[in-house]
Amino acid sequence: MRSVRPKIVIVGAGFGGLEAAKRLAHQRVDVTVIDRRNHHLFQPLLYQVATAALSPADIAAPIRSILANARNVRVLLDSVCAVIAAEKVVRLQGGAVVEYDWLVVATGARHSYFGRDDWSRHAPGIKTIEDATDVRRRVLLALERAETETDKLRRDALLTFVVVGGGPTGVEMAGAIAELARKSVSRDFRSITPHCSRVILVEAGLALLPAFPKGLQQRTLQSLEQLGVEVHLGAAVTEIAANKVCVGNDQIAAHTIVWAAGVQASPAAEWLGAAADRLGRVKVTPELNVPNHPEIFVIGDTAACGDGHGKALPGIAPVAKQQGRYVADRILGRTRDPFRYRDYGNLATIGRSRAVADFGRIRLSGFAAWLVWCVAHVWFLVGFRSRLSVMLSWAWNYLTFARSARLITGPVQALPAPAAAPLKGAIQ
Amino acid sequence: MRSVRPKIVIVGAGFGGLEAAKRLAHQRVDVTVIDRRNHHLFQPLLYQVATAALSPADIAAPIRSILANARNVRVLLDSVCAVIAAEKVVRLQGGAVVEYDWLVVATGARHSYFGRDDWSRHAPGIKTIEDATDVRRRVLLALERAETETDKLRRDALLTFVVVGGGPTGVEMAGAIAELARKSVSRDFRSITPHCSRVILVEAGLALLPAFPKGLQQRTLQSLEQLGVEVHLGAAVTEIAANKVCVGNDQIAAHTIVWAAGVQASPAAEWLGAAADRLGRVKVTPELNVPNHPEIFVIGDTAACGDGHGKALPGIAPVAKQQGRYVADRILGRTRDPFRYRDYGNLATIGRSRAVADFGRIRLSGFAAWLVWCVAHVWFLVGFRSRLSVMLSWAWNYLTFARSARLITGPVQALPAPAAAPLKGAIQ
Numbered sequence: 061m062r063s064v065r066p067k068i069v070i071v072g073a074g075f076g077g078l079e080a081a082k083r084l085a086h087q088r089v090d091v092t093v094i095d096r097r098n099h100h101l102f103q104p105l106l107y108q109v110a111t112a113a114l115s116p117a118d119i120a121a122p123i124r125s126i127l128a129n130a131r132n133v134r135v136l137l138d139s140v141c142a143v144i145a146a147e148k149v150v151r152l153q154g155g156a157v158v159e160y161d162w163l164v165v166a167t168g169a170r171h172s173y174f175g176r177d178d179w180s181r182h183a184p185g186i187k188t189i190e191d192a193t194d195v196r197r198r199v200l201l202a203l204e205r206a207e208t209e210t211d212k213l214r215r216d217a218l219l220t221f222v223v224v225g226g227g228p229t230g231v232e233m234a235g236a237i238a239e240l241a242r243k244s245v246s247r248d249f250r251s252i253t254p255h256c257s258r259v260i261l262v263e264a265g266l267a268l269l270p271a272f273p274k275g276l277q278q279r280t281l282q283s284l285e286q287l288g289v290e291v292h293l294g295a296a297v298t299e300i301a302a303n304k305v306c307v308g309n310d311q312i313a314a315h316t317i318v319w320a321a322g323v324q325a326s327p328a329a330e331w332l333g334a335a336a337d338r339l340g341r342v343k344v345t346p347e348l349n350v351p352n353h354p355e356i357f358v359i360g361d362t363a364a365c366g367d368g369h370g371k372a373l374p375g376i377a378p379v380a381k382q383q384g385r386y387v388a389d390r391i392l393g394r395t396r397d398p399f400r401y402r403d404y405g406n407l408a409t410i411g412r413s414r415a416v417a418d419f420g421r422i423r424l425s426g427f428a429a430w431l432v433w434c435v436a437h438v439w440f441l442v443g444f445r446s447r448l449s450v451m452l453s454w455a456w457n458y459l460t461f462a463r464s465a466r467l468i469t470g471p472v473q474a475l476p477a478p479a480a481a482p483l484k485g486a487i488q
Numbered sequence: 489m490r491s492v493r494p495k496i497v498i499v500g501a502g503f504g505g506l507e508a509a510k511r512l513a514h515q516r517v518d519v520t521v522i523d524r525r526n527h528h529l530f531q532p533l534l535y536q537v538a539t540a541a542l543s544p545a546d547i548a549a550p551i552r553s554i555l556a557n558a559r560n561v562r563v564l565l566d567s568v569c570a571v572i573a574a575e576k577v578v579r580l581q582g583g584a585v586v587e588y589d590w591l592v593v594a595t596g597a598r599h600s601y602f603g604r605d606d607w608s609r610h611a612p613g614i615k616t617i618e619d620a621t622d623v624r625r626r627v628l629l630a631l632e633r634a635e636t637e638t639d640k641l642r643r644d645a646l647l648t649f650v651v652v653g654g655g656p657t658g659v660e661m662a663g664a665i666a667e668l669a670r671k672s673v674s675r676d677f678r679s680i681t682p683h684c685s686r687v688i689l690v691e692a693g694l695a696l697l698p699a700f701p702k703g704l705q706q707r708t709l710q711s712l713e714q715l716g717v718e719v720h721l722g723a724a725v726t727e728i729a730a731n732k733v734c735v736g737n738d739q740i741a742a743h744t745i746v747w748a749a750g751v752q753a754s755p756a757a758e759w760l761g762a763a764a765d766r767l768g769r770v771k772v773t774p775e776l777n778v779p780n781h782p783e784i785f786v787i788g789d790t791a792a793c794g795d796g797h798g799k800a801l802p803g804i805a806p807v808a809k810q811q812g813r814y815v816a817d818r819i820l821g822r823t824r825d826p827f828r829y830r831d832y833g834n835l836a837t838i839g840r841s842r843a844v845a846d847f848g849r850i851r852l853s854g855f856a857a858w859l860v861w862c863v864a865h866v867w868f869l870v871g872f873r874s875r876l877s878v879m880l881s882w883a884w885n886y887l888t889f890a891r892s893a894r895l896i897t898g899p900v901q902a903l904p905a906p907a908a909a910p911l912k913g914a915i916q
Binding site: 116118124128134156190245250448449460466469470 | 526545546562582584636673873881884888892894895896
């Protein structure tokens with residue numbers, strides 16, 4: 061009896077994979093979810109971990125716990141080495157081999173430095189919990205060191221924060237760093253004042269938040285400037301090294317650089333031997349299949365899926381979730397239509413009481429949009445416990461201007477010393 | 489005018505140093521607090537981070553924030569390289585040299601492996617946030633790996649947790665691991681059941697919690713056994729290696745080993761060229777001074793201070809805090825008496841609704857003691873925000889039996905593979 065139940069393997073428990081697993085829970089199928097992390101991460105709030113507003117556990121929940129009640133779902137902590145489509149098996153790093161009748165690949169994306177991987181050392185991005193606590197350490201340590209630094213040039217570099225990329229993540233990071241460096245911590249330091257800090261947002265394109273309408277892009281720019289962020293548009297980064305960023309021919313001395321510019325799909329296209337687009341995403345059929353493999357689906361940031369108007373769908377959570385539900389429905393035989401994305405709107409936050417929201421005809425900015433953003437993000441957070449905790453943290457941070465997770469953890473010594481080679485002297 | 493104010497340097501912002509700084513706040517003195525971490529850590533609850541009940545930020549607060557309102561106190565994030573008593577200066581790793589009129593050394597203690605430092609790789613202790621998240625990773629990874637392990641011997645080793653040391657930390661860790669491994673996670677796994685796990689507490693002495701009266705020691709033993717912990721008394725650890733612990737001539741195959749057996753003072757005695765006891769603690773005068781240096785105080789775990797009855801005071805938070813207040817009062821000229829410790833009682837928790845409390849004539853155990861323990865620990869936590877968050881987490885964990893911070897972060901691959909050399913086969 062058991063052997064006739066279809067075996068479904070889902071690789072990756074991000075928004076897409078988890079949604080597919082939830083949809084397949086309690087059905088007459090056997091589901092195996094494989095992820096190399098034990099937790100599902102609510103990436104849209106990761107920048108708040110990086111800026112000390114939330115704790116990692118607030119926005120991450122064990123995959124096992126989320127799926128605990130679904131007795132037809134098992135969860136494996138492991139990495140995939142290979143997919144052998146001819147035998148319909150997935151080979152795992154731990155040595156196990158898992159058979160499937162249906163395979164759902166939802167392995168997400170990682171940073172892309174456009175071929176300059178050496179930049180990653182100096183300009184980390186934020187995709188994982190470790191990335192976020194690393195950026196948090198850098199930002200907080202820069203402030204600590206600036207407090208005792210007596211050389212003006214070094215001190216200015218320590219208090220200069222550059223965010224590369226003007227998409228939602230870049231805008232959120234720039235706003236949050238400005239709030240942290242210029243407001244939240246001003247009471248605690250003796251020698252640095254809020255006006256010592258510079259936060260610079262560099263975007264190669266001509267507008268922030270390219271997915272938003274022009275009016276809201278303009279509001280975003282104004283809001284960031286009100287927060288004290290210097291926004292450089294049409295400014296391509298040409299070099300990044302320890303303590304400096306080159307933008308065109310200008311050089312900015314900055315101790316802390318955050319990368320929010322490019323992403324690249326995980327190497328699923330290689331595993332599958334499938335055609336990929338420029339960003340490494342698998343070119344899927346309108347049914348989200350790998351061509352000629354109706355039993356293999358690719359969803360989320362790993363898939364290059366058209367929106368029906370010749371453009372690719374963006375790499376955002378709602379797309380991944382709808383795709384996850386869609387493939388589950390296809391596997392269960394509930395639909396035969398091609399996938400269609402329903403766009404319910406677009407949200408981005410800039411800082412305290414500042415956000416933009418685009419729901420087609422309705423466009424909001426400022427406090428109203430920020431409230432919508434808060435409600436939406438708490439709503440979509442997995443787990444009642446996390447919601448309570450995040451609401452508590454936000455209420456606290458809002459009322460007190462404090463940041464509740466200002467911890468410097470990890471190797472303090474491992475970071476590059478403040479302002480290295482070019483600025484010598486002053487301190488023995 | 490400013491130059492005549494006494495300059496006080498406090499090294500270390502644990503319980504002792506922080507209490508001294510708070511007492512000196514808003515007085516006509518200039519205080520410099522130096523710590524190599526940016527946060528004050530509430531160590532008594534660190535084991536709850538290690539067992540996924542609390543997040544690091546719940547029990548750690550930036551030292552700067554705690555002292556933000558005291559305008560006569562500055563905080564430096566740095567390490568001390570040397571104390572030059574003849575010149576009354578402290579030399580910092582960052583290069584700065586700080587003068588003092590009064591010096592308070594409160595640098596705490598670290599683990600001691602009794603000369604077997606090679607054991608630390610296999611049996612980490614918990615003194616810092618990183619230690620705690622490391623232990624958390626080990627415990628949670630062991631459960632994850634056990635879920636997929638098909639070889640019985642390997643699986644048993646993965647599900648065997650050994651805690652070395654029967655003091656308060658060891659008792660708390662053993663109880664908390666038993667709850668985590670046997671209760672909290674049982675719902676989430678498919679192939680391991682609560683009864684698969686073994687939690688073993690090994691103590692070289694003949695009783696648990698040596699500082700407590702006999703009756704409560706007995707209750708502690710019973711409570712641990714009710715939680716399913718195997719307690720081995722009079723059992724000295726003779727060897728620790730990857731995946732095994734030797735106790736006398738017996739060998740226990742265990743993937744996860746936690747060290748809670750010995751501490752050693754930080755190397756302050758070397759800096760000061762002062763006489764130290766067996767544990768590296770500076771032998772101080774009854775006024776907590778280094779002999780012949782009335783301007784240098786040593787407090788907390790770094791000091792060997794008699795209790796007036798020929799015994800040394802234990803290395804616990806109340807001692808450090810009272811000593812911190814005492815040295816501040818001496819510096820301010822408020823007291824000329826020698827230090828006297830007032831013992832308000834002793835608390836230790838074992839697990840959910842289980843604790844022991846010794847207030848001299850009043851002795852509690854079970855639920856009543858546990859309530860007292862909860863209230864006392866929330867009360868002494870620094871910061872209103874942390875208190876709220878910890879109460880919320882505890883209430884949640886109590887009601888749902890869940891653990892809210894079950895994150896595996898950091899390098900998953902870096903851990904030793906499950907059950908290495910001795911147990912081959914089964915998995916390719």
